[in-house]
Amino acid sequence: MGNDDSGVRSTRPTRRTLLSAATAATAAAVAVPAFIEPAAASGDGKTPGPGQPARPQSPDRELRDLLRAVDQRRIEAIVRRLAAFGTRHTLSAQDDPERGIGAARDWIYDQMREYAAASGGRMTVELQSYIQQPASRIPAPTRITNVVATLRGETSPNRTYVVTGHYDSRATNVMDAVSDAPGADDDASGVAVVMELARLMATRRTAATIVFAAVAAEEQGLYGSAHLAQQLKAAGADIQGMFSNDIVGSSTADDGTRDPRVVRLFAEGVPTAETPGEANTRRSVGGENDSPSRQLARFVKDVADNGATGMDVRVIYRRDRYLRGSDHISFLEQGWPAGRFTEPHEDFAHQHQDVRTVDGKQYGDLPEFCDFGYITRVARVNGAVLWSLAQAPGTPKGAIIVTTDLTNNTTLRWQRGTEPELAGYEVLWRETTAAEWQKVIPVGDVTQVTIDLSKDNVFFGVRAVGRSGLRSPVAFPRPGS
Numbered sequence: 218m219g220n221d222d223s224g225v226r227s228t229r230p231t232r233r234t235l236l237s238a239a240t241a242a243t244a245a246a247v248a249v250p251a252f253i254e255p256a257a258a259s260g261d262g263k264t265p266g267p268g269q270p271a272r273p274q275s276p277d278r279e280l281r282d283l284l285r286a287v288d289q290r291r292i293e294a295i296v297r298r299l300a301a302f303g304t305r306h307t308l309s310a311q312d313d314p315e316r317g318i319g320a321a322r323d324w325i326y327d328q329m330r331e332y333a334a335a336s337g338g339r340m341t342v343e344l345q346s347y348i349q350q351p352a353s354r355i356p357a358p359t360r361i362t363n364v365v366a367t368l369r370g371e372t373s374p375n376r377t378y379v380v381t382g383h384y385d386s387r388a389t390n391v392m393d394a395v396s397d398a399p400g401a402d403d404d405a406s407g408v409a410v411v412m413e414l415a416r417l418m419a420t421r422r423t424a425a426t427i428v429f430a431a432v433a434a435e436e437q438g439l440y441g442s443a444h445l446a447q448q449l450k451a452a453g454a455d456i457q458g459m460f461s462n463d464i465v466g467s468s469t470a471d472d473g474t475r476d477p478r479v480v481r482l483f484a485e486g487v488p489t490a491e492t493p494g495e496a497n498t499r500r501s502v503g504g505e506n507d508s509p510s511r512q513l514a515r516f517v518k519d520v521a522d523n524g525a526t527g528m529d530v531r532v533i534y535r536r537d538r539y540l541r542g543s544d545h546i547s548f549l550e551q552g553w554p555a556g557r558f559t560e561p562h563e564d565f566a567h568q569h570q571d572v573r574t575v576d577g578k579q580y581g582d583l584p585e586f587c588d589f590g591y592i593t594r595v596a597r598v599n600g601a602v603l604w605s606l607a608q609a610p611g612t613p614k615g616a617i618i619v620t621t622d623l624t625n626n627t628t629l630r631w632q633r634g635t636e637p638e639l640a641g642y643e644v645l646w647r648e649t650t651a652a653e654w655q656k657v658i659p660v661g662d663v664t665q666v667t668i669d670l671s672k673d674n675v676f677f678g679v680r681a682v683g684r685s686g687l688r689s690p691v692a693f694p695r696p697g698s
Contacts, residue, residue, distance in 0.1 A: 266670040268656030271645060273518070274688055276525040280604050284525050284597045286417055292596065293589040295409040296466065298324065300399035300584050305386040307434045308394035311360060318433065321384055322362050325408065325431050329366045329415060336419040340368045347444055354391060354437040363432045363441045366415045370425040373636050376611045377449070378603055379428040379459040380414065381442060381544050382407025383435035386582070389571045391436060397572045401584040402560075404435070406466030410596045414603065423607040424638060426454075435463070435544055442544030446551045457612050458513050458690070459555035460602070461545040465595040466587040470562030477591050479529045479561040480598055483545075484514035485536040490552035498696060503649065506534070507676060507693040509554035512612075515653060516690040517556070521601040527594045531561065554690075558595060609687035610636045613679045617697030618672055627672040629694055630665045631679050638683040644668060645678045645691055654678060654691065 276284070299305065302324075303316040310317030326344055333340040345363040349355050364384070370376065386400025387393070399405075408431045415429035428449075432441035442461070449456060468477035487499070488508045499505060514532045522530040537543060537557055545555035564586070572581030615632035629644060641662040647655040659682075660666045668677070678691035 266646065266656065266675070267668065268644075268646065268658040271654045271657045273523065274520045274605065276520070276523065276601060276605075277685070277687075280601060281525050283417060283421070283604055284600055287413060287593055287596045287600060289589050289593040291416070292409045292413050292592050293584075293587075295328075295412055296401050296405040296587055296589070296592070297584050299384065299405035299408060300401045304388070304394065304396065304398040305384055305400055306388070306394040306398055307355075307361070307385045307437045307440075308359060308392070318385060322364060322433070325364045325384060325412070328412060329364055329429075329431075332412075332416040332419045333366060336368065339371075339422070340366055340415070340419045342366045345445065345448065349434070349440050352438070352440075355434075355440070356392075359434075361434045361440050361444060363430055363445050365445065366419075366429040368415070368418055368423060368427045368429070370423050370427075370607065372424045372638065373611065374426050375453070375455045376425040377428060377454045377456050378425060378606050379430065379445075379449070379456060379548065380411055380462065380599060380603060381430045381432050381445075381460070382409070382411045382462045383433065383441065383544060384408045384431045385433050385436050385441075387436040387569055389569060391569075397581070399572065399582055399584070401582050401587050402466035403464045403568050403582055404462070405584075406464065406587060406592050406595075407462030407558075409592060410462045410465060410599055413596050414600050417600070418603070423604070424609075424636065425457075425607040425611070427603055427607055432544055439542065439544055439547050442547035443550075446547045446553075450551050455611070456548065456551070456553040458602075458606055459545060459548040459553055460599060461543045461555070461557045462559075462595065462599065463543040463557055464559045464563065464568065466592055467560055467564065467567070468588045468591040469564060469586070471564040471566065474562070476561040477588060478527060478594070479531050480595050481531050481533050481559050481561055482514055482517055483533045483535055483537050483557040483559070484508075484510045485549060486511060486534055488552070489536065489546070489549040502696060503676070504693060506652065507678075509612075509690075509693075510549065510556055512678070512691045512693060513554040514556055516606070517598070517602050518653075519688075520605040521598045523601075526597040526601055528598050530598060558599065560591070605687060606690075608638075608685070609683050609689050610634050610639045610681035612690045613642065613681055613692040616679050616692040616694040618677060618694040619698060620672075620696040621698045625671045626667050627670055627677060628665065628667045629677060629679060630697075631692065631694070633662075633664050634681055636681075636683070638685065640682050640684045643680050643682055643688070645680065646670065646675045649674070649676055
């Protein structure tokens with residue numbers, strides 16, 4: 218995980234890590250000894266300092282039970298049923314009961330309502346529709362409809378996490394609304410992940426709210442997800458994390474090699490919605506690798522890269538692939554942390570292709586090219602992340618690193634969360650050249666702390682800890698006073 222000083226014998230304490238409690242009514246002094254070994258300080262060039270090595274968060278029994286319940290047979294059935302609608306093109310028929318996007322929409326809606334019926338009223342399902350006027354890849358006014366299932370949180374209902382897959386599909390010609398476009402991998406696989414998790418979580422209680430959405434018109438230009446994000450923004454939802462599952466159906470590359478235990482997570486560095494002032498701050502003090510989306514990606518690694526999911530999460534430091542973009546971008550544009558799950562390697566003969574055979578080679582996005590065991594494991598990754606987020610306290614808000622004085626100490630401040638399950642906070646730090654957080658310092662239920670470590674040499678972060686031990690994503694502090 219990073220620099221582990223636990224094997225170095227401590228020789229003497231330096232200044233203590235103290236809580237600056239002058240303005241915090243709930244603050245109480247804390248002290249975390251900071252030890253320094255002279256040989257280490259001068260020998261390996263790394264900064265010693267307080268804390269223990271940061272460790273991944275192990276899944277508890279409740280989460281393990283949830284992940285074991287993910288049903289591969291149900292996932293396969295969803296993918297095959299969606300592919301059987303022939304085409305789900307955004308411009309295809311909306312009133313044909315057997316073929317087209319309207320038939321797929323109604324089937325997904327009926328399934329989600331069945332799941333919600335077992336929730337005791339905690340889950341609601343809606344058809345979220347609007348008329349898209351002519352625009353890029355939309356030649357005439359067209360009804361765009363998302364199928365949205367909302368599982369309301371019990372103690373922090375406004376804090377919200379969103380997971381999507383897009384149920385529209387396409388053939389080679391993005392404007393061809395007639396030809397078969399089964400869209401098994403792209404993106405019946407992602408919709409299957411969303412639906413299976415909605416089914417399982419409908420019968421479970423969460424602290425925060427989770428939105429499970431099958432969105433439309435992704436292939437035409439992210440129209441459905443843009444509308445969903447706009448509606449959530451207008452409702453004042455506190456979106457603290459969003460994941461698009463797009464092309465998560467196959468573990469086989471175009472050269473035939475298989476990588477069945479890896480899923481990619483694309484996470485942007487410089488925020489899409491960064492303001493000019495925020496850009497100036499970043500250029501001054503760094504943080505290109507510390508956007509909210511990167512912190513969310515680190516959280517995914519912490520809670521979902523383990524034996525309970527059976528998967529290795531490979532974080533890609535990009536917003537998305539070359540020439541491609543998925544529904545998480547609609548949420549990034551609103552200033553919310555978001556990422557895209559997708560398979561590790563792709564076979565482009567089975568994406569965006571007319572169903573045909575050429576020289577004995579089958580083209581087209583057909584169910585026969587999906588790996589349903591792989592989709593099941595991707596669902597477990599999503600399940601581990603969503604459950605861990607929704608049951609832990611929220612990401613700390615208002616985190617700042619005090620820069621009013623020149624000092625070799627570092628003072629951090631943040632706002633206390635209102636969650637009843639909140640137990641306290643941890644400060645994390647890492648070398649500026651390290652990709653992952655290296656050391657963690659428990660500081661208690663406080664809102665200000667001073668660490669005996671220079672902010673000029675390392676990066677700091679703050680996260681919340683619940684009474685059950687579940688932790689939030691890290692908040693990266695901005696300079697302030």
